[in-house]
Amino acid sequence: MAIDGLIILDANGRPIIQSGYTSFPPAYPLLHIDALNNELAKAPSSGIIDPVVYVSSGGGGDMPDCSACCHIQVREIRMLASISGDMDPLVAFAFLQAFHDILQDYFGTVSTVTLKGNFDTVYQLIEEILDSSGHPLTTSSSILRDIVLPPSLLSTLLASLPASSSSVGRSAGPISLNSTGGAFASPIPWRKIGLRHKSNEILFDVTEEMRAIVGRNGATLASNVIGTIECNSRLSAGMPDLLVSFSNPNVMAECAFHPCVRLQRWKRERILSFIPPDGKFVLEEYQYAPPQKAVVNNLPIPVSLKPNITIGELGGNFMVTFTSRMTKSMENVKIEWYLGEDATGAQCTLSGAGSGVGSTGGAEGSWTFDSRKKTLRWEIPTMHSLGSRILRGSWTSKAQVPRPAHAFQIRFELPSHSFSSVRIDQVRLSSELYKMYKGVRVQSCGSIEWRW
């Protein structure tokens, strides 16, 4: 009933980093890596596979009879956690997510290069995060930063010096046994004591994502807006106590909070009261609850798509019109269409239509056919208000009767827009005297499935 171990695989499915697996025979982690790689080899061209892969050991040795490998993908690498017994896979996924967040916090980006370059730090982290009996120890990055030093400019510099001249470098080295006094000293697990910043500031990033499914008749079948309030706090001194109030807190439903938030206060007054961790963290997640109940599942979709598709033998023709219904401009519009396992190629032309604002060359965007994923991708970098674009073309397929997916995936970004128009009204700091800079940024994105 625990996480048996943790493995990080590179893009080719070879392990880069692997936790102890001390209670298991050496074949056990290999079995899991193989199971995942097999599953990947069998995967359809979209590359989407079941996140929980069943692993059967065939009863060899003292391995668990059946286990499962839970994995997540981050860019090109995959992180996998093996679990056995009747454990809840959600624990494994929550743990992998936490582990990923920590790595990101430490190295900025999580990639083969950064992991290989800092493998010793990663190993030290694993040792602190996951007990050898398989229970998560601590995933709070404030505690971890005390125990395992993140790579810094100084340490990379020192590491690149030749070892012979090291006596100088080492004495200035970042940790020695004496500096451990600060570890474990903070009364709250998410914040260190005695922090000091040159300028005190706290920034809030409100990001909302609309997920919707639109039926073939253009009617919204399902729609949902989920929001995240991310916070970047750089506040000096011990325990700055913050109060954040919203002008319309009732549009937020099904909230989830960082452990630092006082839940009773929220329940009572709908005010967020907390002592923030240092650095970036997710303060709150919520779902948009429109004031009128009728629109709960029927929010207005900011885009529209008119597909006109004919499927013939060995391919088909299409004409797709994409229109923005927003008065603001839209960015990074991506429209994807899976053309079926047997698709071999596509040929398209792009044209602008409608208001014609800014339809200079290149503004229509570009299209590509990903022959590995069998997907047609249409990208429009910026889409001005109420504009529309047309993609015409045809595709070819090896199959007599091609079977393209019956839906388009539309993704777009709306800078400085909020679907719920939630507003942070006031941020107050008590218990500390200094002034701080406060900033709020709002942005939205959407991912819409449009059937035809």
Add this chain to the structure above:
Amino acid sequence: MDSVNLAALTENAARLGMRIQETLHEHTRDLSIARGGASLFDMPDDKNIGRQLEFGSDRERLEAMKRLIALTSKGRNMSNYFPQVVKNVASQDLEIRKLVYIYLLRYAEHEPDLALLSINAFQKDLTDPSPLIRAMALRVLSGIKVPMIAHIVVLAIKKCAADLSPHVRKAAALAIPKAHRLDSSQQPTLITIIQSLLQDHSALSIGSAVVAFESVCPTRLDLLHQQYRRLCRMLVDVDEWGQVNLLNLLLRYARTMLPKPTITRDAGSEAEELDKDLQLLQSSAEPLFQSRNPAVVLAVVRVFYYTGSPSSLCKVVNPLLRIQLNSNETERVVLPYISAVAFEYPHLFSPHYARFLICTNDPRQVKRDKIKILLKLCTSENHQALLREFIDYADDPDDLVVGDAIHAVGQCAQRVPTCARQCISALLAMIKNTITSNAIVVLKLLVQNQLHESSLDRGLRSQDPLKIITQLAHRIDDIKHPRARACVIWLTGQYCPSGAGTVIDGIADWAPDVLRKAAKSFIAEKSVVKMQIVTLAAKLFVLCPTDHTLELLCRYVFSLGKYDLSYEVRDRTRMLTSLLSSVLPSIDGAQPETSIGEGVVLRREQVKKVLFEGKAGTADNTALSGHDYLIGTLSLVIGKDMHSDTFLPEWLEAGIDPALRDNKDTSTPPAPRSISSLSASRPAGTTGTTPVVLTPSDSTPTHNAREAWRDLDRFYASDNEQSESESTDEHGHESGKENEDSNSDEDDGDDDGEESGSKGGDEAEEWNSSQEADSLIHEHHQEVYNTGARTV
């Protein structure tokens, strides 16, 4: 302005750093010593490592250790460096030490004798002033799997379990299962340690204490009596992973020790009776629905689902739907759980069916689970929308999903009979397509059901399904899938009897032609189809034994079947020939007498009855069958039994005496003050288990406040006082008389626990009264028990 400057500065610094690094790289390349982290990772094994480990400077040792770890990480066995590595175990450099520890934990088992050399160093570290070093030493010590040191480990655990720092106590708790695995004879000692750890007032180590409990003495739930209420209250302050463990343990305790919630129904209104302690568990678990960690949310869902009364079940709906949105992975895991809940209580989720509509990018398993859930949610209100969805899904590029969608259409018709006709026409449309040809199998069930129903109410609709069969029979050549073909042939045989007025008396016109075509292709068919052809022949012949052509066809098919390669087909043929022996006497060709003479011979009417009757449609329940895996288990997610021993204990009818849970310690103002400040109160004592004495606000001098922060408990103590002195008018007057139970502040925990004092008093009152109530109940129980005994 400042921040801009700073940003520019750091950027410049970073650029400078890069520059320097590049030049250095260039210089060192000449010496063929590459030293970036990445190049360390890829360096080969060589003799240098050993030398550096023994004689090198700290930097060289560190580099050698890094290279060792890198090589281990690539799957090489590096145990031959063990002697050199052990020598570095007491290095002054923390980084080297940590890497040594990692190495030791991997290879100690292979070199038990050498590993013993390091024990002394760890024992020395256990007395180090830094809690970090103490915790680390214990972790490594307990991780070395050399049975010889079990005794030492247990002693170390005992020492650390009484440590001042909760972090060290946490390490002690986690070391317990390992010590137990090393030497199970130590169990009694370990259980006492666990007991003391469970009484810990710091929420930090509780989660790990629970881990130790679960692995050393999971059946000793009786140890928890005294702690149960306290643990419930602490729940919200425990770290997220500890919350998961603790919730599962408390759920188990509740199911074993608490009385089952009873529901009494009288005249429409339902009265629910919930044990007080169960209510406590639920009310302290409920705020955790708002955790960001999906695993915690699910643990709370489990508590409500498995202890909750029907009225509180609705609370699990929105949290489950919320964590479904977290990520693709959590969606995959949560859907089977939702499916299990929806199987029992479909009404909970049916208003939310839109959350389960399929997207093209969902993994296969997610799509299939969604179809399953949608089916369970199908009601007369939403069936139109759902049916449209299912029909759409039949266009999916994945064949398995298509199969599920077709089944779902059939199920839809069964659940909401009014839409059966719509389903049939949808299925008929699908047959045209080769991929969807197994729609016929579903269609068969539907047609059968319809015919069965219409024969019951003798409606005029009965013609309609027959028409469908006729259509199918005409298209037998187009239908290629063996199961589908078998199905059509069976349908033909079963529903061909008709009134007079056809070419062959008693048989619908289209049926014999199907037999003719089938007989022609008999040899090429799969055995499922062959068996159906033989059956069809028998059925047609029994309907009209006088027709000569039919008889010839029949004999032809029978003799083919009799010598078929498949024993199933031969068996079926033999069975049918003997069944038909009265009607078709000389089917063997020779010795008709012997075959008739033995056994029972049925008359034609009897044969007809055997062949045609009792074939009413059976419900296709495969998609809906529930299994008894628990939610929150891997078995349910994968759909395979994981052979584990997790099970949910059955409720006791009465539960154990609640007086056992009264705790002397906690009935005086109890309880830890929250970290997240949710549920109030925190012990003001310096350590451990002593009853709390609340200190007046001015007792601690402010000058040593900072020093107090070195220790968690003392910090809280000082924090209490500080906040008390800070707290103004609303609480100021209360702090003076907090010991008089006079305060009725209902806010369970607030800001910074300013009210911990008053809260304590409040709780004391509550506890006293509950104690009284409990003892009353106790007496009552006794009485009942006695009378019961007498009557027996």
